[in-house]
Amino acid sequence: MAAARRVADTLFKAPKVKHYTLAFLLRDNNGTKEVLLGMKKRGFGAGKWNGFGGKVEPTDATVSDAAAREMNEEALVTVLGSDMEEKGTLVFTFTGKPEVMHVHVFQVRSYSGVPSESDEMKPQWFTYDAIPYASMWADDKYWLPSLLEGKNIVGQFDFDADETKFYDHVLDVTDA
Numbered sequence: 001m002a003a004a005r006r007v008a009d010t011l012f013k014a015p016k017v018k019h020y021t022l023a024f025l026l027r028d029n030n031g032t033k034e035v036l037l038g039m040k041k042r043g044f045g046a047g048k049w050n051g052f053g054g055k056v057e058p059t060d061a062t063v064s065d066a067a068a069r070e071m072n073e074e075a076l077v078t079v080l081g082s083d084m085e086e087k088g089t090l091v092f093t094f095t096g097k098p099e100v101m102h103v104h105v106f107q108v109r110s111y112s113g114v115p116s117e118s119d120e121m122k123p124q125w126f127t128y129d130a131i132p133y134a135s136m137w138a139d140d141k142y143w144l145p146s147l148l149e150g151k152n153i154v155g156q157f158d159f160d161a162d163e164t165k166f167y168d169h170v171l172d173v174t175d176a
C-alpha cells in the first residue's frame with residue numbers, strides 16, 4: 001500500500017488539487033474483449049489515445065455523474081453515473097506546476113448508442129492485444145493492463161515539465 005500513502009501525502013500537501021475523471025468503455029465483441037479509446041483532438045493530451053474524461057464541474061452531482069457526462073459529451077453515447085464502476089485513483093504531478101491532477105478512474109460496460117466522433121475525441125474499439133501504448137500517455141502501459149484484467153489501481157506519476165516522461169512513480173494493484 002505504498003502508493004496509497006504517497007498519493008494521500010501528495011494530495012494533502014498540494015497547494016491546489018483539481019479533480020478529473022477518466023473512463024474506459026468495455027465490451028465483449030463475439031468473445032473478443034475490446035476497450036474504447038478516443039484520439040484526443042484538442043487541448044491537454046491532444047494527439048494521444050486515451051479513455052474518456054475531463055474536469056469534474058461544480059454542477060456535477062457526483063464524480064460518477066461527471067464521468068458519465070464526460071463520456072456522453074466525448075463519445076456521444078448515453079451512460080448513467082450509476083453504471084460507472086470506480087476502479088481507482090491516479091495522481092499526476094508536473095515539474096513547475098503547483099496544481100496536482102487527481103484522476104478518478106472508471107470502467108463501464110452498460111451504455112446505449114453508437115460511439116461517434118465529437119469535437120474533442122475520435123473513438124475507436126481496440127482489442128486488448130492491440131492497444132496503441134506508443135501513442136498514449138507514458139504512464140498508461142504501467143496500469144491499463146491491470147485495469148483491463150479487472151484489478152483496482154492507485155498510483156502516482158511525477159512528470160517532467162515537457163509532459164513526455166515521468167521521473168518517479170508508485171503503483172498499487174489490488175484484486176477487485
Ligand SMILES: COc1nc(N)nc2c1ncn2[C@H]1C[C@H](O)[C@@H](COP(=O)(O)OP(=O)(O)OP(=O)(O)O)O1
Nearest residue numbers: 020021022043044052053054055092103137139140
Ligand atoms: C499525465 O498522464 C495522463 N495519463 C492519462 N492516461 N490520462 C491523463 C493524464 N493526464 C491527464 N489525463 C486525463 C484526465 C482527463 O480525462 C483528461 C484531461 O481532461 P481535459 O483537460 O480534457 O478536461 P476537459 O474538462 O474535457 O477539458 P475542456 O475544458 O477542454 O473541455 O486527460
